[in-house]
Amino acid sequence: MSLEEILNDRLKPLYKKEKKTSKILMSNNKKLKEVLDDIELISIFIEEVSVIDNIRSVDTNVITDLLVKYKIVDDYSIEDDLNSIKVLLSGIYDKKLKMSLNQEQIDKLKEYISYVYRLLDELNERKSRLEDSISSIQDDDDMYISEITSLQELIEKIKDKDNNELLNQEDLDIIKEIINDSSVLLEVKKELLIRFIEYNNARKNGETKENKTDINEVISVFNEFNIDMSSVIKKYKSEVEVYANISNIRQILSFMMKTDIINKFNNVDLLTICLHGNYESVSDTYDEISKKDSSDFYYTIPSAWVNNLESKKIKKKKYKGQETKEKSSISLKQLSSIISREEIDKNINYLQNEGFVFDIYDIGSRKTIMTSHYKLKENVNALKQYGIITEENISRFKIWLLSENQIVEKLDRFIELGLLSGHNSPVEFANYLKRYPGQLHNMLYPTYMLLYNAKQTYSNESYYTTIASNKKGQLSGYLNSGVLGDILSTPDSILEYKKTNFIEPNTYIDNYDSYEEIIDSNYDVKINKDIFNNPEIQNLEKNYSIEGNQFVYVFDGVVISRLKVLRNYSLINDGKIESLMSSIVNGSFLTQESVNKIAKCINYSLGGAQWTI
Amino acid sequence: MDYLKEYHLNEDDINEIKNSIDERDILEYSVHEENIRKILDYLTSKKLNIKELLKNKSYLFYTDSSVLINKFNSIEEDKLKELNDNIDILDELL
Numbered sequence: 001m002s003l004e005e006i007l008n009d010r011l012k013p014l015y016k017k018e019k020k021t022s023k024i025l026m027s028n029n030k031k032l033k034e035v036l037d038d039i040e041l042i043s044i045f046i047e048e049v050s051v052i053d054n055i056r057s058v059d060t061n062v063i064t065d066l067l068v069k070y071k072i073v074d075d076y077s078i079e080d081d082l083n084s085i086k087v088l089l090s091g092i093y094d095k096k097l098k099m100s101l102n103q104e105q106i107d108k109l110k111e112y113i114s115y116v117y118r119l120l121d122e123l124n125e126r127k128s129r130l131e132d133s134i135s136s137i138q139d140d141d142d143m144y145i146s147e148i149t150s151l152q153e154l155i156e157k158i159k160d161k162d163n164n165e166l167l168n169q170e171d172l173d174i175i176k177e178i179i180n181d182s183s184v185l186l187e188v189k190k191e192l193l194i195r196f197i198e199y200n201n202a203r204k205n206g207e208t209k210e211n212k213t214d215i216n217e218v219i220s221v222f223n224e225f226n227i228d229m230s231s232v233i234k235k236y237k238s239e240v241e242v243y244a245n246i247s248n249i250r251q252i253l254s255f256m257m258k259t260d261i262i263n264k265f266n267n268v269d270l271l272t273i274c275l276h277g278n279y280e281s282v283s284d285t286y287d288e289i290s291k292k293d294s295s296d297f298y299y300t301i302p303s304a305w306v307n308n309l310e311s312k313k314i315k316k317k318k319y320k321g322q323e324t325k326e327k328s329s330i331s332l333k334q335l336s337s338i339i340s341r342e343e344i345d346k347n348i349n350y351l352q353n354e355g356f357v358f359d360i361y362d363i364g365s366r367k368t369i370m371t372s373h374y375k376l377k378e379n380v381n382a383l384k385q386y387g388i389i390t391e392e393n394i395s396r397f398k399i400w401l402l403s404e405n406q407i408v409e410k411l412d413r414f415i416e417l418g419l420l421s422g423h424n425s426p427v428e429f430a431n432y433l434k435r436y437p438g439q440l441h442n443m444l445y446p447t448y449m450l451l452y453n454a455k456q457t458y459s460n461e462s463y464y465t466t467i468a469s470n471k472k473g474q475l476s477g478y479l480n481s482g483v484l485g486d487i488l489s490t491p492d493s494i495l496e497y498k499k500t501n502f503i504e505p506n507t508y509i510d511n512y513d514s515y516e517e518i519i520d521s522n523y524d525v526k527i528n529k530d531i532f533n534n535p536e537i538q539n540l541e542k543n544y545s546i547e548g549n550q551f552v553y554v555f556d557g558v559v560i561s562r563l564k565v566l567r568n569y570s571l572i573n574d575g576k577i578e579s580l581m582s583s584i585v586n587g588s589f590l591t592q593e594s595v596n597k598i599a600k601c602i603n604y605s606l607g608g609a610q611w612t613i
Numbered sequence: 614m615d616y617l618k619e620y621h622l623n624e625d626d627i628n629e630i631k632n633s634i635d636e637r638d639i640l641e642y643s644v645h646e647e648n649i650r651k652i653l654d655y656l657t658s659k660k661l662n663i664k665e666l667l668k669n670k671s672y673l674f675y676t677d678s679s680v681l682i683n684k685f686n687s688i689e690e691d692k693l694k695e696l697n698d699n700i701d702i703l704d705e706l707l
Contacts, residue, residue: 268644300677330643338637363684363707367675370637398704400672405635438704442669491632 003195004158006188010178011151012280015307018144019342022310025137026346032130038066039123042116052109055082056089063116072119081108145309150174158199159242161209166200213244221246225253225262232267239331243275251279259286261299268332269302276336277306285341294348297360301344301370308340311372339370346373351402354380355394364400371403379407385563386411386420386551388437401437409587410440412561416588417451418463421551423559426464428473435473446494452589453501456558502589505582508599508606515582519568527563528570536580536602537569544601553584556597560584577604614642617667620653626664633668641675642667651678659685659693665700 001009045063049055064079066072085105091097101109154174157163175196179189215233218240222229233240252274256262265273273282285305289295298304347369348360358365368376379402383389388411389397404410414420414433422430433439455463469476506512531537544553545562553560568583581604585595599606617627631639642649652674656663666673673681685693688706695702 266645266647268647272644330640332644334640335644338640361677361680363676363681364672365676367637367672370675398707403672436701436704438701442701442704 001188001191001195003192003199004155006178006192006195007151007155007158008278009188010184011148011155012278012307014144014148014151015281016284018141018148018309021137021141021144022342025134025141028130028134028137032127032134035123035127035130039120039127041066042120042123046116046120049113052113053089053093055109056086056093060086060112067115067119070119070122072115072122078108078112078115082112085109147174147177148309161212161242164203164206164209166203167196172196212241213246215240215244217246218244218249221249221253224250225257227253227262227267227270229267229271232271236271236332239333240271240275243333248278249274252277252282255279255283255286261286264296264299265302268335269300272302272332272336273305275332281305281307288341294360297366297369298341298344300366301339303336303338304341304344306336308337308343310340310343310346311374339372343373344369347371347376350377351399355391356397356399357395358399364398368399368401368403376402379404382408382411383437386415388420388434388440398438401441404441407440408564408567410443412564412587413448413452414439415551415561415564416559417448417455418460418559421549423546423549423552423554424460429464429468432473432475439475446497449494449497449501449589453591456591456594498589501591503592503595505585508595509578509581509585511578512582515572515579516586518571519582519586522571526570527566528573531566531570531573534569534573534575536575536577537566539602540565555584555601558590558594558597560588560598577602580604614639616646616650617642617653620657620663622664630664630667634671638671638674641671645674648678649674652676652681655682655685660697661693662697662700665697666703669700670703 041062045058045060048058060079060082064073064076064082067078068074068076085101085108088099088101088105092099092101151174154167154171157165157167157171175192178184178192215237219230219233222233253262262270282305285298289298289304350373351358351368360366360369371379380389383402411420411433415422418425419429420431420433422432451467454466458466467475505516509515532541540553544555546552546554551562553562553565564587565583568586569580572579572583580602581599584598584602590598595606598604614627614631617630618624622630630642634642653663655678656666684707692702692706696706
């Protein structure tokens, strides 16, 4: 066996183990969430009945449901007793009847409360057990992920015909993992070491890697199954030469022929699966999706048929303008690793459980369902937090928007531009974005700059007159994705406009770049409640927040997204005035005048640190 | 994405499209040429501005062409004509 084959054999069962632990983790996390929700309900109830007579106006049905669910009581008879006590208490306290509870009734009340406390103890124990279990399983999962990732990288290194480096200590550590595994056969271990040494000797002697597969052989294999793959194979020739394994391809195609799914794929997707998948990954997916009504959907996503881990959290990149994209070569390898089948399922279940109503085959659904799960969740959370998605509209909300990039930054901008939860905005524009949420996608980067400039240059009234179209409550077509004119159509003109009209934070905040890096590396929209104990945030809350509008701070007329500031400051929170200033200005296009106003409000000395509140 | 040149898009247009979309979109446009072509054939038959659609409505092109064509066929002709003036109304029409 070759070095690559031995490593691939190691990889396959690891994927299976990781999928299993991942599934258990998901199930336990779901149970934990349920337990935490129940704890919260109980805790609220306990607080409400701290004065026991208050129980007369509290809905105890929900609590009794929990008592039955967790078998603290056997049935609902206790609720019947409680109801008559509650009626009596109502009479005594609300209708001032001259009566009182008898001893039996008092004992029943006390009994009920004691059951509730028992339930709380039980739930806390469950919580503790689940947390321990999750922690331990997470450790296993992390270990599998780590080994899978290392193995994948090593295999890629071996395959790469342009990489003639010797396998190093890090690579040897991966080999050692296998050698130390008592379940691996001695012959395999011996073979592994021999191939490792041979590989390095070959590199030392300057030998080229002879792992090219003849594409004509690959074309022939597909022909055996009546598939003319010649043009696609020629298009991706270099990738086929590196990744094609004839017996693997034949195994996959035989399985697909036997299960009559071979013609469900287009040629590009089929080739992708044959190069980067294997029999196990294909048969696993087939078995799983056969249980679903929506199985056809999975035939449109080749990565669902290849072993893939759930998308890692990557450092998010702030979109800084019209950058020229680096020319990265398109490969079927990229296509094979977009998203795993498990993550697709997670996304579909998540969206349905949240209350979105959608057809997975409809326009826009596929792109959203193929979005990484954590990005999808964060986008939904952000849209909910900013009031774009509500209980009332969620079933009608178009899910294509959920795959959008940089949603949180865009929401903050719409707030600062007075087009979402607008401060001093005319009624027709105050919640423009709620009427047209698609503008989160359609509004181009340069358009934000135009709007920011207009907002800071004109009076409030003139600003809205300028940006409005003839149709009430709509923005001028000039500002939409159509025509921007010569001003902002090229990267150079955009850069020039930005330099001319706005001031960059790193010119007036020490260490701004490092603060920006911290902010940029986070996907979370959560705000750490502890920051409300900080005097600097208390100052903002007291002097610059607006009653009735939780979304803005106003610094001498300059509107800044409050959630942005709190979120950013939650991340940095080092007590320095620079971090507060960074939290405020990050993501905004501000003129010198606006920066001066903000700095004056928070006593920040531009270009240096003067700490006073 | 050179096949886009067959739809009267030049090198500059293609670069403009690439700069407006993310890497996933570029991958989709590149590898699923067959489906994209069917969509583009239909959109050009309806005289729609395909450059703007490729730039700003990439989610359209992830859809199976038959599903997209059926959906567009259900949109009134008048409304379709408006699209070239204001592409954003597409979000409301779909």
